[in-house]
Amino acid sequence: MATAPATLRRTPLYERHAALGAKMVAFAGYEMPIQYAGIVAEHRAVRSGAGLFDLSHMGEFHFTGAGAGAVVDRLVSSDVAALAPGQARYGLLCNERGTIVDDVIVYRVADAQYLMVVNAANLAKDRAHVLAHLGNDAAFEDRSLGTALVAIQGPRAAEILASRAEADVRGLPSFAVTHGNVAGAPATIARTGYTGEDGFEVFVSNDAATRIWDALLAAGSEAGIVPVGLGARDTLRLEARYSLYGNEIDETTDPIEAGLAWTCRLEKDFLGRDAIAARKAQGPSRRIVGLVLEGGVARHGHEVTADGRVVGRVTSGTYGPTVDKNIALAYVPTGISKVGTAVAVRIRGRDVPATVVKTPFYRRPE
């Protein structure tokens, strides 16, 4: 049976990426920049100065009404009920089996208004999941297609954004959110990110995306700001040991083995709570660990071996430009998950020595 060719969506910043000479790839149904100048150079720019990301493919769900807080609190594993207006929190959407539907950030953008940012690849699934548990006490709106998201990340991000924002961005605490104009366009500004650096995520309507993008690139030119693609976004998040949905977490993994127990407030009622509590009491049979390899780059799907026997699997692996090591995350049996344990990663038939290390691989200087 013939199927129509899948057409890729473009973000409002597509023309900018083309003009900047980006290499484009298909990602979550979008044509997205994977790199501009090069992954390592972009990675270093974010660690030392600033980088600008187009994340307009990500999903934005809005919950409003008197019952919005309770609805989101029941959907998300973390303590959303404790959020004051202007605060944000990372958490998980789980199913009744206690496995992970998606990882999200919830922003209480106003008293009875919550923004949930979800992964683009999970958008349709998440929407169905949310609608199935919404009830009648809150209104739900998926504004993903009309919302652009530009992230500015790095030690110089605050000063660059401050020079173009009519809001106290320097004084904004980590995981806080506010409203204000950026480059003259109304924006929701959050001090959140996925790089291990200080930084901000700026939500605007599609028609303001290029204005904000251009303004921040110009404002940051002296500070060495560069556009950053999905390639460096992945190496940055991996050094900082942030989970990537589809790699570390999915509907076959639970928060305990994924090292995300800290996101689960078991004292409250949320979807998947009972299964997760049981898993925690039982103790996980496997765990995610950090690995450093000697002589080879681990990749998603590679086998982890101990004494020549396959014991686990790599979820993500790369060369980490800042730590200057070949790093990986992998599921291994709990018995060999201690820091310092010697294992190996099977790369092209050869067992490359690796050591279990403490994560994150990179922590930004205070």
Add this chain to the structure above:
Amino acid sequence: MSTVPDDLRYSKEHEWVRADGEIATIGITHFAQEQLGDVVFVELPEKGATVRQFSSLGVVESVKAASDIYSPVSGEVMERNVKVIESPELVNDAPYGDGWMIKVRLADKGELRQLLSPADYRSHIGETAGAGGD
């Protein structure tokens, strides 16, 4: 520097050969390193190993992916570039210079005729004649 030097022969898989008597030096092209992006790991055969024309001789890994290097000629490995193993970024910085991979003793010089000329390689990668560049 031209992106396709005139004194080399090329494979369709984007390796180059510099033949000097019995000895041939092998590397990957400027085009190849540009496609790969930042090279972070290189795996090469040891001295004394045998490589066969158009078979894998090793692997080059960029941040994003691993790719085979196919040997453009057959022969015995006389030397492998230890510097490129220690500093894989040489593949990006100097693909025709310090970023070379191995030197082999040619088993059959006739194999060189099965490789692309600089002009043919330029059209293979869609570069118009004379449009050297960086």
